Amino acid sequence: MDIELAQGDITTWRVDAIVNAANHTLLGGGGVDGAIHRAGGRAIVEECRLLRADRYPEGLPTGEAVATTAGDLPARWVIHTVGPTWAKTTDKSELLRSCYRTSLAVADEIGAATVAFPLVSAGVYRWPKEDAIVQALTTLGSTPTAVRTATLVLYDEPTYRLAEQVAARLA
Numbered sequence: 001m002d003i004e005l006a007q008g009d010i011t012t013w014r015v016d017a018i019v020n021a022a023n024h025t026l027l028g029g030g031g032v033d034g035a036i037h038r039a040g041g042r043a044i045v046e047e048c049r050l051l052r053a054d055r056y057p058e059g060l061p062t063g064e065a066v067a068t069t070a071g072d073l074p075a076r077w078v079i080h081t082v083g084p085t086w087a088k089t090t091d092k093s094e095l096l097r098s099c100y101r102t103s104l105a106v107a108d109e110i111g112a113a114t115v116a117f118p119l120v121s122a123g124v125y126r127w128p129k130e131d132a133i134v135q136a137l138t139t140l141g142s143t144p145t146a147v148r149t150a151t152l153v154l155y156d157e158p159t160y161r162l163a164e165q166v167a168a169r170l171a
């Protein structure tokens with residue numbers, strides 16, 4: 001799988017699937033979740049509501065992933081995954097890595113060949129950006145998948161530059 005870095009708003013990405021750093025309720029939230037729900041429109045909201053009612057009455061567990069259609073977005077699917085909140089005293093990196101692994105597994109199930117990821121947990125959930133990038137790149141690079149291209153989409157310029165530095169260090 002090719003792993004690419006890009007900067008911008010993931011809701012504009014023309015790929016088979018974009019990944020959402022979702023809220024476990026699946027009912028929308030702030031950050032990239034809010035942006036995806038707003039730009040995707042009613043189809044995503046409705047499908048998430050049904051998934052919550054039928055399949056995940058307790059909410060989508062942290063580290064797991066599930067796909068919906070993408071409504072008005074240029075992408076065909078949205079893969080919702082719930083990242084862990086950052087905690088100084090507990091190492092939750094296995095859960096963060098699980099978000100990338102399970103999202104790729106869901107991409108394989110739906111036949112998505114191109115997938116764009118946000119930097120899961122690095123916003124409202126306060127995961128330090130540099131480590132979030134390390135976890136994202138190392139997990140994407142070590143997970144067997146039929147996905148052809150994974151793009152890590154960094155929202156702002158400083159985080160994009162940081163990701164370039166981390167990628168160069170890991171290469």
Ligand code: ADP
Pocket residue numbers: 008009010011021022030031032033035083118119120121122123124125126127153154155156
């Ligand atoms: P979490 O709750 O998992 O921390 P957030 O949405 O708060 O999720 O943040 C995850 C990352 O997504 C952050 O690095 C944030 O800067 C980034 N982000 C927010 N909006 C967008 C967007 N429209 N496109 C791409 N990345 C975004």
